[in-house]
Amino acid sequence: MSIYVDYAATTPIDEEILKSMLNSADKFGNPSSIHRIGKEAKAFYEASRKNIAKRLNAHPDEIVFTGSATEANNMVIRGTADYYERPHIITTAVEHASVKETYQDFEDTCDVTYLSVDKDGRIDIDELKDALTEETKLVSIIMVNNETGTVQPMADIKEVLKDSGALLHIDAVQAFKQLPVDTETLNCDFLTLSGHKLHAPKGIGVLYVRRNTHLKRLITGGSQERERRAGTENTLYAYAMMKAVEKADENREENTKVLRSLKETLLKELEQQEVPFEVNGDVTTQTNHIVNLYFPWTTSEYLLTALDMAGIYASGGSACNAGTVQPSHVIEAMYNEDRARSSIRFSFGEQLTEDDMKYIAEKLKTIYTKLGKNGFI
Incomplete structure (x- = not known):
C-alpha cells in the first residue's frame, strides 16, 4: 500500500489539465513574433493571464508569469529592496525559505525585522505596529504557513498597514486552494502563487503586482511581461496554471x-x-x-x-x-x-x-x- x-x-499533475495541455500544444509560436502563428500564441497566452486575473479580482496587466513562486518572491524582495537606499523591511520568523533566505541576503544593506510568532504560529499585531517606521518599504507575510497550515490574521494586518507607506507582499502559495484570495480584499501590493501546489506542472508561478507599483526587474534581455521579466513566454504552462487556478477556485x-x-x-x-x-x-x-x-x-x-x-x-x-x-x-x-x-x-x-x-x-x-x-x- x-x-x-x-x-x-x-x-501530482491533474489528468484533465495534462490532457488540456496536450490538446493545446499546437499553440507553439513565440508570442513576441508578429506573424500569424506568433499572434495566435499571444492571444492564447493573454487569455490565460486574463482568466487568472479574474480569479484574483485583479487586472490582467497586474499578472506576471514566472518560473515559480520562489522566483516571484525573489522578484518582490530583491526588486524592492534594491530600489531604496537602506530601507526597513519586515517579515516573520516562519516564512517559506524563498522569503526567509532572501531577506537574510539583505541584512547587510537593509534594516530587517523578523516578527516572532506565538505557539499557534501567528504574529502579534501589536508587534507589527511597533515595528513599522517611516522607513518601512516592504512587509512580507505568508498567508497560510506551508508547514503548519496556520492562517495569519490578514484583515488585521491590512488594517495596520493601510495608512503606512509600506508595501504588502503576500505569499499565497498554500492559501489559494484553501481560502478565497482576493487582491482587493487583502489590499496587497504583491501576491505570489505556485502552479505545482495546484496540480499544474512544476516550473510555473504567478506574481501579482498592483498597478503603479514600482518593481525593479531582475531578469533583463527582453521586454516580455511588460518589461518585468525577460524571456520567451511559457505559453503552455501559463495555460496549465490558468486551468489549475480555475479548478481550485471552483472546487x-x-x-x-x-x-x-x-x-x-x-x-x-x-x-x-x-x-x-x-x-x-x-x-x-x-x-x-x-x-x-x-x-x-x-x-x-x-x-x-x-x-x-x-x-x-x-x-x-x-x-x-x-x-x-x-x-x-x-x-x-x-x-x-x-x-x-x-x-x-x-x-x-x-x-x-x-x-x-x-x-x-x-x-x-x-x-x-x-x-x-x-x-x-
Missing part, C-alpha cells in the same frame, strides 16, 4: 469538506490507537490540508524512515532543504528545536480517503509499540 501525504510539498468548498474529514479522521484515529502526539499550533486557526504533529517518543528522521518503509510518504517540514531532514525553523519559532526534531507534517489532497488516514494511524501505532518493546521509549 502506498499513501502520499506530502501535498504541501507538491501535487474549493467541496475540497475543503473532504480535507476537513481527512484531518479530523487522522487525529481521531491516533487518539483511539493511543499514540502519544500533540498538534503543533491550533487547529481552529489552520487550514484543513496540513497537520503538523509532535511525537515526543521519537525523532522526525527515524519516523520518516519508518513511515517510508511502510509506504507512507510524509515530511519533516518544508521540501526546500535538498532532501535533508533538518529541524523545521517554523516549529522552532513556535516552540523549540527539540520539538522541531520530533515533528512530522502530513498534508492532504482530496484524492485521499478516510481509510488511508486509518492506515497511517495503525502504522504509527505499530512503530510506537515496537519502539516500546525494544526499550527505546
Whole structure:
C-alpha cells in the first residue's frame, strides 16, 4: 500500500489539465513574433493571464508569469529592496525559505525585522505596529504557513498597514486552494502563487503586482511581461496554471469538506490507537490540508524512515532543504528545536480517503509499540 501525504510539498499533475495541455500544444509560436502563428500564441497566452486575473479580482496587466513562486518572491524582495537606499523591511520568523533566505541576503544593506510568532504560529499585531517606521518599504507575510497550515490574521494586518507607506507582499502559495484570495480584499501590493501546489506542472508561478507599483526587474534581455521579466513566454504552462487556478477556485468548498474529514479522521484515529502526539499550533486557526504533529517518543528522521518503509510518504517540514531532514525553523519559532526534531507534517489532497488516514494511524501505532518493546521509549 502506498499513501502520499506530502501535498504541501507538491501535487501530482491533474489528468484533465495534462490532457488540456496536450490538446493545446499546437499553440507553439513565440508570442513576441508578429506573424500569424506568433499572434495566435499571444492571444492564447493573454487569455490565460486574463482568466487568472479574474480569479484574483485583479487586472490582467497586474499578472506576471514566472518560473515559480520562489522566483516571484525573489522578484518582490530583491526588486524592492534594491530600489531604496537602506530601507526597513519586515517579515516573520516562519516564512517559506524563498522569503526567509532572501531577506537574510539583505541584512547587510537593509534594516530587517523578523516578527516572532506565538505557539499557534501567528504574529502579534501589536508587534507589527511597533515595528513599522517611516522607513518601512516592504512587509512580507505568508498567508497560510506551508508547514503548519496556520492562517495569519490578514484583515488585521491590512488594517495596520493601510495608512503606512509600506508595501504588502503576500505569499499565497498554500492559501489559494484553501481560502478565497482576493487582491482587493487583502489590499496587497504583491501576491505570489505556485502552479505545482495546484496540480499544474512544476516550473510555473504567478506574481501579482498592483498597478503603479514600482518593481525593479531582475531578469533583463527582453521586454516580455511588460518589461518585468525577460524571456520567451511559457505559453503552455501559463495555460496549465490558468486551468489549475480555475479548478481550485471552483472546487474549493467541496475540497475543503473532504480535507476537513481527512484531518479530523487522522487525529481521531491516533487518539483511539493511543499514540502519544500533540498538534503543533491550533487547529481552529489552520487550514484543513496540513497537520503538523509532535511525537515526543521519537525523532522526525527515524519516523520518516519508518513511515517510508511502510509506504507512507510524509515530511519533516518544508521540501526546500535538498532532501535533508533538518529541524523545521517554523516549529522552532513556535516552540523549540527539540520539538522541531520530533515533528512530522502530513498534508492532504482530496484524492485521499478516510481509510488511508486509518492506515497511517495503525502504522504509527505499530512503530510506537515496537519502539516500546525494544526499550527505546
